[in-house]
Amino acid sequence: MAAEALSVGSLRRRSRAGLSNRQQSMIGVAAVLVFLPLVFRMEPRNFTPFTELAIWRFLGEGVVTVLVVSIVAIVASLPMAAALALGRLSSQRPIRLACTAFVEGIRALPLLLLIFYVFLSLPRDLPAFLSRETIALTAALMVYTAAVNAETLRAGILALDPCQMEGARSLGLGHWGAMRYVVLPQVFRDTLPSLIAQFTTLVKDTSLGSVISMVELVQRGIIIFQGFRNPMETLYIVALLFFFLNFAMEQISISLRPSAAER
Amino acid sequence: MDLGLLASGLLVTLELAGLSIVLSLVLGIAIGVMRAAPVAPVAILAEGYIAFFRNIPLLIVLFFALNGLPASPLGIRLSYFETAVAGLVVYTAAYVAEVVRAGVQALSRGQTEAGRSLGMSWLQTMRLVLLPQALTAIVPPLGSVFIALTKNTALASTIAVPELLYQSRIIESRTFNPNVLLLTGLVYLAVTLPLGGLVNYVEARMSVVGARSQGGR
Numbered sequence: 239m240a241a242e243a244l245s246v247g248s249l250r251r252r253s254r255a256g257l258s259n260r261q262q263s264m265i266g267v268a269a270v271l272v273f274l275p276l277v278f279r280m281e282p283r284n285f286t287p288f289t290e291l292a293i294w295r296f297l298g299e300g301v302v303t304v305l306v307v308s309i310v311a312i313v314a315s316l317p318m319a320a321a322l323a324l325g326r327l328s329s330q331r332p333i334r335l336a337c338t339a340f341v342e343g344i345r346a347l348p349l350l351l352l353i354f355y356v357f358l359s360l361p362r363d364l365p366a367f368l369s370r371e372t373i374a375l376t377a378a379l380m381v382y383t384a385a386v387n388a389e390t391l392r393a394g395i396l397a398l399d400p401c402q403m404e405g406a407r408s409l410g411l412g413h414w415g416a417m418r419y420v421v422l423p424q425v426f427r428d429t430l431p432s433l434i435a436q437f438t439t440l441v442k443d444t445s446l447g448s449v450i451s452m453v454e455l456v457q458r459g460i461i462i463f464q465g466f467r468n469p470m471e472t473l474y475i476v477a478l479l480f481f482f483l484n485f486a487m488e489q490i491s492i493s494l495r496p497s498a499a500e501r
Numbered sequence: 502m503d504l505g506l507l508a509s510g511l512l513v514t515l516e517l518a519g520l521s522i523v524l525s526l527v528l529g530i531a532i533g534v535m536r537a538a539p540v541a542p543v544a545i546l547a548e549g550y551i552a553f554f555r556n557i558p559l560l561i562v563l564f565f566a567l568n569g570l571p572a573s574p575l576g577i578r579l580s581y582f583e584t585a586v587a588g589l590v591v592y593t594a595a596y597v598a599e600v601v602r603a604g605v606q607a608l609s610r611g612q613t614e615a616g617r618s619l620g621m622s623w624l625q626t627m628r629l630v631l632l633p634q635a636l637t638a639i640v641p642p643l644g645s646v647f648i649a650l651t652k653n654t655a656l657a658s659t660i661a662v663p664e665l666l667y668q669s670r671i672i673e674s675r676t677f678n679p680n681v682l683l684l685t686g687l688v689y690l691a692v693t694l695p696l697g698g699l700v701n702y703v704e705a706r707m708s709v710v711g712a713r714s715q716g717g718r
Contacts, residue, residue: 257545266549278569346648346693347686348655351666355686358679438556445558449659456560469568477557477565484556 267481274474284468288475293462300455301479307376307447307454308440312433314376315384320422322388323395337388344385350446353378357450371452375444383440390432394425434491438484445480455479503672510668511688517582517664518651518692521589525650526643528590529597534627536602547598554595559656563588567660585657589650596646603642604635637707644700648693655689665689 257265274280287293325337344352357374364370398421406416426433448456455476463472535547554562566588570577579587608631616626658667669685 257541262545262548263552266545266547267552268549269546270549270553278565278573342694343690346652346690346697348652348666348689350655350658351682351686351689354666354670355679355682358673358682442556442558445560446656448560456558456564470565470572473561473565473568477561480558480561481553481556488556 271478275471278470280471280474284466284471287462287466287468288471296462297455297458297475297479300453300458301483303372303454304441304444304483307372307379307444308437311376311379311383312387312437312440314380315387316433318380318384319387319391322384323391324417326388326392327395341385341388344382345389349378349382349443350449352382353446353450356381369452371447371450374450375447375452375454379440379443382443383436386436386439387433390429390436391425394429395421398424398428430494431491434487434494437491438487441483441487442480506668506672507665507685507688510663510665511692513582513662513664514651514654514692517585517589517654517657517662518647520586521593521650521654522647524586524590525593525597528594530601530632532594532598533601533605534632536598537605537627537631539623551595551598551602554592555599559588559592559653560659562592563656563660566591581660581662582657585654585660585662588660589653589657593646593650593653596649597643600639600642600646601635604639605631607638608634640704640707641700644697644704648696648700651693651696652689 322337322341325333326341328334328337353375356378357370360370360374364373402420402424403416406420407413411419444454445456447454448460451457453461459472459476463469466472532547532550535543536551538544538547563585566579566584567581570579570584570587605627612630612634613626616630617623621629654664655666657664658670661667665685665688669681672681673679
């Protein structure tokens with residue numbers, strides 16, 4: 239293990255002062271985090287609200303909201319993404335054109351516009367166990383993520399060895415059977431790191447919920463700093479929470495990346 | 502429906518995007534070069550910048566700029582438009598830097614060694630040998646970064662910059678017709694789709710130039 243790390247370290251030109259990329263990254267981020275309060279003259283007394291458990295519980299509920307919305311959006315987006323990817327590869331010209339137009343169109347729009355549109359078009363009287371804001375944000379994020387993931391899945395399908403399809407077909411499976419039982423499972427496995435990378439974007443994009451005054455993490459930050467009049471310090475803490483959420487996701491994504499031996 | 506508002510919004514969006522593209526390219530290249538520098542503290546600081554700003558939402562960067570710049574020791578007082586540019590540039594520069602770094606490090610190590618052995622300093626090697634080669638290779642990923650930046654200008658509406666989305670929301674609040682956003686969406690498409698085409702065009706042109714110069718070698 240130690241010998242392996244040593245050889246990788248000597249092969250990797252980027253390593254400086256014997257540090258791995260991840261260690262450099264952590265030290266660099268720590269430096270930025272020390273730097274910001276100095277540059278923006280944050281005051282220690284403005285951090286005192288964050289010594290109280292109630293404030294952290296309040297922010298923690300925001301973190302849970304962010305995670306739940308992100309997970310629901312990405313899970314719900316996958317079937318739609320798969321359908322769009324297959325649609326773009328369809329032999330039927332109208333289906334292909336419609337799916338291409340939808341995917342390219344959604345991807346070329348600002349997400350905020352999509353969120354506003356869904357929010358404003360929702361009927362006023364929804365069955366109210368969820369707020370309109372939550373439904374609008376989740377639905378908009380789902381559609382947007384589906385369009386982005388459709389491209390990832392399409393690339394994955396195209397990158398898969400055609401022998402997989404041919405093999406499945408010659409075993410007697412139909413085109414759809416082969417897609418469902420042979421091609422798509424492998425594509426999902428191969429594209430998992432990219433799909434998880436999209437999750438990072440999704441976590442960041444939930445912050446747009448605050449624009450339609452949904453009470454997620456950023457909105458909770460705004461509520462806190464309007465009460466304590468400490469905008470910089472609160473935004474700093476919220477930024478930290480987002481950073482660590484994404485950092486954790488990235489570590490999970492790296493650990494899921496198939497190693498060379500598995501391929 | 503007041504189309505004049507949309508037109509003025511489009512103009513602000515284009516100004517916002519154009520200015521931010523130029524400035525984030527400059528800042529991003531500077532940070533990308535720092536990231537590839539052989540001086541550990543410089544490289545690590547640049548890496549910290551990239552890692553931090555790629556992992557926090559743009560909205561927070563914008564709010565930070567809005568509240569923080571006047572309060573900082575420099576006491577920078579900016580208009581809403583300039584604040585939006587500052588936020589977009591600081592955020593996007595991290596993505597540009599990552600692309601530049603990848604482009605520089607993808608070049609053969611022999612390029613650096615050749616430059617250095619010709620007596621050039623590290624900075625000269627970077628400026629005269631590595632960056633010109635890297636820049637031609639990174640046009641497609643840079644293009645996607647700038648298209649994302651153009652879409653991100655919509656967030657400037659949250660800090661009262663009268664750009665496209667802001668104006669269309671004003672129209673919506675007067676008419677109660679959310680479909681005005683569909684029209685705005687078409688305007689955004691008319692901006693971002695040609696931008697994608699432009700990236701493809703530049704990429705094609707550059708690859709031809711690259712092939713020619715390689716043939717002459």
